[in-house]
Amino acid sequence: MQSTRQEILTILKEERQATVEDLAERLELTPMTIRHHLNVLQAQALVAASKVRRSKKVGRPRLVYTLTEAADALFPQGYGELARHLVTEVKDSVGQAQTEAIFRRIAERVADEAPPSVEGQSFEERLDQVVDFLQEQGFLSRWEKNNEGYVLINVNCPYRRISQQHGEVCLLDTELIRRLLGVEPRRESSMAAGDGSCRYLVVPPNG
Known part of the structure; x- marks a missing residue:
């Protein structure tokens, strides 16, 4: 798996959830690049997205990304x-x-x-x-x-x-x-x- 996608999975494992902006800031990449990698991970059923309303109730809901059970199995198990x-x-x-x-x-x-x-x-x-x-x-x-x-x-x-x-x-x-x-x-x-x-x-x- 490409290292950037592995890093995204690791961050989601650590933080439990993250937005595109969170990941872009953490990895020092553009939001467009992050979205591309997230789309690939979603197609592989490793990441799921859900809509969350913004606190001020203005603008479109933002997408929050989390790991799926399939992705969880990629991490070391005992x-x-x-x-x-x-x-x-x-x-x-x-x-x-x-x-x-x-x-x-x-x-x-x-x-x-x-x-x-x-x-x-x-x-x-x-x-x-x-x-x-x-x-x-x-x-x-x-x-x-x-x-x-x-x-x-x-x-x-x-x-x-x-x-x-x-x-x-x-x-x-x-x-x-x-x-x-x-x-x-x-x-x-x-x-x-x-x-x-x-x-x-x-x-x-x-x-």
């Missing part, structure tokens, strides 16, 4: 490290078996948020539905058909770094797939083990 420490603490406190049970219950909660299967729905239609739901959870998913059944493929794992240190995190995947499809998945590869994707063989209940 969620991964926090989650890693939480998993370590849970394992040390309750042991391996209870930790695995906790992850299975988490998968159950996530599965409860998924769209339910529809009566008369084919297995492939349900797979499409499950893939869409997994995409919403941060996976990059697709499925393929093979001689044994179907292979559900995840090429992105939203908690990959944690799973590399805590393998039980992968129970979230297998338990979630089991609950969503109603079949027992067989893991064929895992990103946590260094593979390029997580692949799960799933066979329809009727074979």
Whole structure:
């Protein structure tokens, strides 16, 4: 990202909001230049503008710019490290078996948020539905058909770094797939083990 736009985002992060004039003064640039950069940031859904009436109630309302949630995600986050420490603490406190049970219950909660299967729905239609739901959870998913059944493929794992240190995190995947499809998945590869994707063989209940 261009340095000027990054500076604008940083100022909005620090000040929570700013006008074109505020930014122009802070960065020692013309208002026209600032507007150009703000237009680009708005097009990228990183900045939002809202109208605020002037205190003297004369003239047109001025535009005040703020960061969007998408822009907030560009700044350093500590969620991964926090989650890693939480998993370590849970394992040390309750042991391996209870930790695995906790992850299975988490998968159950996530599965409860998924769209339910529809009566008369084919297995492939349900797979499409499950893939869409997994995409919403941060996976990059697709499925393929093979001689044994179907292979559900995840090429992105939203908690990959944690799973590399805590393998039980992968129970979230297998338990979630089991609950969503109603079949027992067989893991064929895992990103946590260094593979390029997580692949799960799933066979329809009727074979």
